[in-house]
Structure formats: C-alpha cells, structure tokens
Amino acid sequence: MKKSNMKKMKKKWSDYLWIVELCYLFLGLFNILFAWLGMLFFSIPLILALFGGSKVYCNRYCGRGQLFGLLGEKLKLSRNTPPPKFLRRPWFRYGFLTFFMIMFGLMLFSTYRVFTGAPLSQTVTLLWVFKLPWQWADVSFVSPWIGQFAFGFFGVMLTSTVLGLVTMVLFRPRSWCVYCPMGTMTQGICRLKNGKKAKEDGKTGEEDRRTFENAG
Amino acid sequence: MAMSRKIATIGKECVACGCCVRVCPKEALRIAWGISARVDPDKCVGCGKCAKVCPAAVIDLAERSAAAV
Numbered sequence: 001m002k003k004s005n006m007k008k009m010k011k012k013w014s015d016y017l018w019i020v021e022l023c024y025l026f027l028g029l030f031n032i033l034f035a036w037l038g039m040l041f042f043s044i045p046l047i048l049a050l051f052g053g054s055k056v057y058c059n060r061y062c063g064r065g066q067l068f069g070l071l072g073e074k075l076k077l078s079r080n081t082p083p084p085k086f087l088r089r090p091w092f093r094y095g096f097l098t099f100f101m102i103m104f105g106l107m108l109f110s111t112y113r114v115f116t117g118a119p120l121s122q123t124v125t126l127l128w129v130f131k132l133p134w135q136w137a138d139v140s141f142v143s144p145w146i147g148q149f150a151f152g153f154f155g156v157m158l159t160s161t162v163l164g165l166v167t168m169v170l171f172r173p174r175s176w177c178v179y180c181p182m183g184t185m186t187q188g189i190c191r192l193k194n195g196k197k198a199k200e201d202g203k204t205g206e207e208d209r210r211t212f213e214n215a216g
Numbered sequence: 217m218a219m220s221r222k223i224a225t226i227g228k229e230c231v232a233c234g235c236c237v238r239v240c241p242k243e244a245l246r247i248a249w250g251i252s253a254r255v256d257p258d259k260c261v262g263c264g265k266c267a268k269v270c271p272a273a274v275i276d277l278a279e280r281s282a283a284a285v
Contacts, residue, residue: 055250059234069235082273088229174271177233187232190250198249 014060018070021063025161028154032124032137032147035154042182049186053193058183065174068164072173083171083178093184100181103128107152115145122147125155127162219280222262226253227274236266236275 024041027034041064045057058065072078086092114120120139123131139147164176177183224236224245230252237245237253244259245266253266253275267275 049250053250055232055234055247058232059237059247065233083271085273088231088272088274090229093231172269172271172273174233174235174269176271177235178231178272183231183233187250190232194249194251198251201248 015066017061017063018066019063021067024063024157028157032134032139032150032154033142035150035157036146038153038157041157045182045186046189049189049193053190055183055186055190058177058180058186062177064161064164065177065180068168068176069173071165072168078168078173079170080173081171083167083175087167087171087175087178093179094188096179097181097184104156107149107156111145111149111152114148115143120144120148120151122151124151124158127159220260220262221280222264222277223257223260223280224255224262224264224266225276225278226255227272227276228252229272230274231272233271235269235271239265239269241265 024034024037027037044061045055048054048057072080110118110121122134122137122139124134125131134151137147137151139150160176160180164180167175232247232250232252234247234253237247241263242259242261244256244261245253246256248254257280262277262280264277267277
C-alpha cells in the first residue's frame with residue numbers, strides 16, 4: 001500500500017470529536033448546566049475564522065458534522081440523495097442564519113429578564129415552538145439567570161441537532177453543513193477577510209468550472 | 217502519466233464544508249481561504265467520490281478534453 005494511503009487511513013484525535021458531541025447531548029440531559037459547554041461550539045469556529053481566516057473547524061473539528069457522517073454513512077441511516085437546491089442558495093443560508101440569530105437574541109433577552117427578577121422557566125424549547133418540561137433539572141445552586149441561559153442554549157443545540165438529523169436521513173449525511181448557521185457565518189467572515197487574496201491567488205472553484213465547461 | 221478523461225468541478229455555491237477533501241484518494245482537493253473547495257487538475261483522477269459525498273451537491277464531473285490546463 002502506498003505511503004500516502006496509509007497516512008490517510010490512520011485516524012487522528014480530531015476524527016473522534018463526534019464523541020464530544022454525543023457526550024454534550026447526554027450530559028445536558030443529566031444536568032442542564034452542561035449546556036454552557038456548548039458556547040465552545042459557538043466560539044471556537046468564530047475565533048478560528050476571525051483570527052485564522054479559515055473554516056478549519058468545519059473541515060476538521062466539527063463533532064456534529066462527524067456524528068451525522070457516521071450515522072449516515074456507517075450506519076446507513078441516510079437516503080444519500082442530493083438535497084433540494086434552495087438549501088445551498090445564499091438567500092436561504094443567510095436567511096436561516098438571520099432567523100437563528102434572532103431566536104438566539106430572544107433567548108438572551110429571556111436570560112436577561114430572569115437576571116432582572118423574572119421567574120425561571122424550566123423548559124427546553126425545541127424547534128422554537130415545542131416547550132419540553134425539564135423539571136428534573138436542579139439549578140437551585142446557581143443564580144437563576146445561569147440556569148435560564150442553560151435551558152435556552154440547550155434548546156438551541158437540541159433544535160439544530162434535530163434539524164441536522166432530519167436532513168441527514170432525508171438527504172446526504174452532512175446536509176446540515178449546507179445551512180449550518182455557524183458554517184454560513186464563518187464562510188462569510190472568510191469571504192470578508194480573504195476575498196481579495198483568494199482572487200489574487202488565482203482561480204476560484206467557479207472559475208475551475210468555467211474553464212472546463214468552456215473546454216468541453 | 218496519462219491524464220484521466222474527467223475532472224471534478226466545483227460550483228459557486230460551495231459551502232466549504234470540506235467533505236470532499238476528506239474522501240479524495242488523491243488529495244486533489246483543498247478548501248481555499250475558507251471560501252470554496254478547489255481542485256488540483258494535475259492530481260484529480262475524476263473518480264467522482266467527492267461528487268457523491270458533497271452535501272450541497274455542487275460538485276460535477278466534467279470532460280477534461282483539450283483544455284487540461
């Protein structure tokens with residue numbers, strides 16, 4: 001076997017980050033305060049895009065993407081058909097990002113309300129509509145706003161996981177990556193940061209296509 | 217070495233997720249500047265593995281023809 005193929009087959013630590021994603025979801029079920037750890041999944045891609053100018057998080061370290069890949073490819077849970085075209089259109093991706101951020105902002109606002117004295121709501125909202133009772137969670141030993149943020153944030157993470165699972169089953173395993181708000185945001189940051197350099201650097205993917213279309 | 221007849225081409229709506237990079241047996245793909253995947257025409261053998269996994273379905277196989285850059 002060629003050396004390069006052997007190198008490809010050897011798994012790296014980053015290939016097991018799907019375990020982190022699974023642990024996160026299970027830990028959140030047992031203790032809602034673990035939801036705070038999800039902030040890492042928000043901040044790391046942004047930091048890498050802002051300071052590194054790359055989508056290396058999506059490309060290598062996204063545990064959620066790996067999990068969908070495993071479920072869809074290894075366990076064959078995916079129909080593996082191309083997703084509808086609208087999913088990849090900029091209007092949909094940026095529209096979904098805007099919607100997601102508005103809902104995230106509303107979640108932050110309800111945290112603020114609890115911080116200023118409103119009662120804690122012990123529910124996890126799934127798909128922005130369904131309020132799941134979460135009475136078994138004990139958050140009495142922390143400030144109510146800390147608990148409220150955990151409930152809200154776990155709802156955000158659970159919602160995106162459910163959407164990702166549905167599109168994983170219906171379309172290709174990692175269809176979530178197409179409209180993932182974090183992916184859209186980091187790609188947008190990279191475009192702003194590197195757009196000029198990318199043009200100077202030479203051909204973009206689209207130019208590759210044109211070259212060969214003209215040739216064919 | 218003889219060039220393959222086909223080559224992968226990337227559409228402008230690439231989301232730069234990197235799925236194609238992972239499956240390419242020839243390491244012919246990379247994510248450039250966090251914006252889009254790019255194909256190295258010298259390395260691509262047109263096997264189509266990238267097109268099969270692309271979640272956005274923006275990778276096609278095109279005839280390399282005379283234009284092989």
